[in-house]
Amino acid sequence: MEQGSKLVIRNIGLILSGKLEEPILDGDCVVAVDGKTVAVGYEKDIDSENSDTVVDAKGVALSPGLIDSHVHPVIGDYTPRQQQLNWIDSCLHGGVTCMISAGEVHAPGRPKDIVGLKAMAIASQRWYENFRPSGVKVLAGAPVLEEGMEEQDFKDLADAGVTLLGEVGLGSVKAGETAQQMVKWARKYGIQSTIHTGGPSIPGSGLIDKDVVLEADADIIGHINGGHTALPDDQITCLCESCQRGIEIVHNGNERAGLLAMRTAFEIGQSERIILGTDSPAGSGVQPLGILRMIAMLSSLGDVPPEIAFCFATGNTARMRELDCGTIEVGKSADYILIDKAQHAPGKDMLESIHQGNLPGVGMTIIDGIIRSARSRNTPPATTLPEVAD
Ligand SMILES: [Zn+2]
Numbered sequence: 001m002e003q004g005s006k007l008v009i010r011n012i013g014l015i016l017s018g019k020l021e022e023p024i025l026d027g028d029c030v031v032a033v034d035g036k037t038v039a040v041g042y043e044k045d046i047d048s049e050n051s052d053t054v055v056d057a058k059g060v061a062l063s064p065g066l067i068d069s070h071v072h073p074v075i076g077d078y079t080p081r082q083q084q085l086n087w088i089d090s091c092l093h094g095g096v097t098c099m100i101s102a103g104e105v106h107a108p109g110r111p112k113d114i115v116g117l118k119a120m121a122i123a124s125q126r127w128y129e130n131f132r133p134s135g136v137k138v139l140a141g142a143p144v145l146e147e148g149m150e151e152q153d154f155k156d157l158a159d160a161g162v163t164l165l166g167e168v169g170l171g172s173v174k175a176g177e178t179a180q181q182m183v184k185w186a187r188k189y190g191i192q193s194t195i196h197t198g199g200p201s202i203p204g205s206g207l208i209d210k211d212v213v214l215e216a217d218a219d220i221i222g223h224i225n226g227g228h229t230a231l232p233d234d235q236i237t238c239l240c241e242s243c244q245r246g247i248e249i250v251h252n253g254n255e256r257a258g259l260l261a262m263r264t265a266f267e268i269g270q271s272e273r274i275i276l277g278t279d280s281p282a283g284s285g286v287q288p289l290g291i292l293r294m295i296a297m298l299s300s301l302g303d304v305p306p307e308i309a310f311c312f313a314t315g316n317t318a319r320m321r322e323l324d325c326g327t328i329e330v331g332k333s334a335d336y337i338l339i340d341k342a343q344h345a346p347g348k349d350m351l352e353s354i355h356q357g358n359l360p361g362v363g364m365t366i367i368d369g370i371i372r373s374a375r376s377r378n379t380p381p382a383t384t385l386p387e388v389a390d
Contacts, residue, residue, distance in 0.1 A: 008051040012060070019327055030336070036334055037332055065095065065325060066292070067099070079281040091278075093373060094362065104141075139321075145182050154185040168194070220245060226257055247261055251291070309354075345358045
């Protein structure tokens with residue numbers, strides 16, 4: 001965004017905050033300057049003059065852009081996994097404005113020697129930092145742990161700008177003890193970790209059960225509902241109850257196990273740990289609407305208010321992942337989506353229609369205060385669309 005440029009979104013019908021403690025905010029207007037939110041409230045109380053862009057929300061809802069906590073990008077907007085182009089742009093049309101790599105594991109010929117895997121992680125981090133497909137923030141460069149890595153390797157990675165580990169367990173490190181040591185080294189140098197949970201995803205990957213997950217102690221219990229094969233129920237509840245790490249539920253997993261994990265988190269009073277991902281691209285494909293589908297699934301089958309389910313895919317993820325987005329809050333990135341009840345959806349309003357299991361329609365996406373897409377080509381059509389005012 002150009003220096004000093006100002007975006008005003010007026011006539012908002014509903015502001016979803018992304019924060020569990022106050023999921024719906026009072027107000028009808030949001031203002032962003034230089035890509036950051038500077039005001040949230042009622043237009044009459046806000047300085048909305050001298051703007052460069054005005055969006056008339058026409059009464060639809062504003063939410064923080066959705067965050068996909070678990071993707072497997074490789075390069076640009078292409079995935080070799082399913083030979084698909086523009087999959088990230090498709091996800092933007094499903095309301096996703098930020099993605100976090102759980103490892104660039106689908107790279108053909110992925111190096112497994114230590115210098116090679118470090119080089120690829122650093123290169124991946126750079127090419128997604130330098131190129132955002134359709135504006136989507138892709139946090140990538142997530143090396144897959146292999147046997148023989150030493151503390152110096154983690155320091156080298158961190159010094160070179162790597163901030164994430166790929167799913168522990170996808171490489172040759174599968175034992176809890178080794179994983180624990182490497183996760184500790186990563187953490188020491190500010191690198192976040194996640195672990196594959198459950199049965200093997202594809203030929204060549206292996207089982208990671210609750211004992212390995214607990215021993216490794218990664219920051220995120222990656223796809224606690226399996227990717228796709230879930231652990232037995234008692235192991236899932238044990239994982240929720242025995243540690244404080246992120247409870248990541250993915251689209252490319254077992255839905256029943258996802259509901260179990262979510263209910264367990266609520267039972268122990270720790271819903272702030274629930275975060276959502278797609279785990280795509282994967283064998284199950286790319287799911288452009290995957291995060292919206294997770295919100296609708298958990299809200300309807302799990303009977304959770306939709307405004308709370310949105311927090312799983314926004315503020316919760318931002319907090320656990322230490323991101324500058326995911327909430328409608330002064331000082332945070334102006335990453336927004338404007339959404340409305342889908343045409344002809346049952347329910348008196350958008351929230352009720354989601355609670356009944358329907359997807360909302362995305363009418364506009366905004367990243368860093370810049371409009372990135374208008375009416376979604378992928379969601380069911382929104383009843384009302386926002387408009388850019390003159
Ligand atoms: Zn996995």
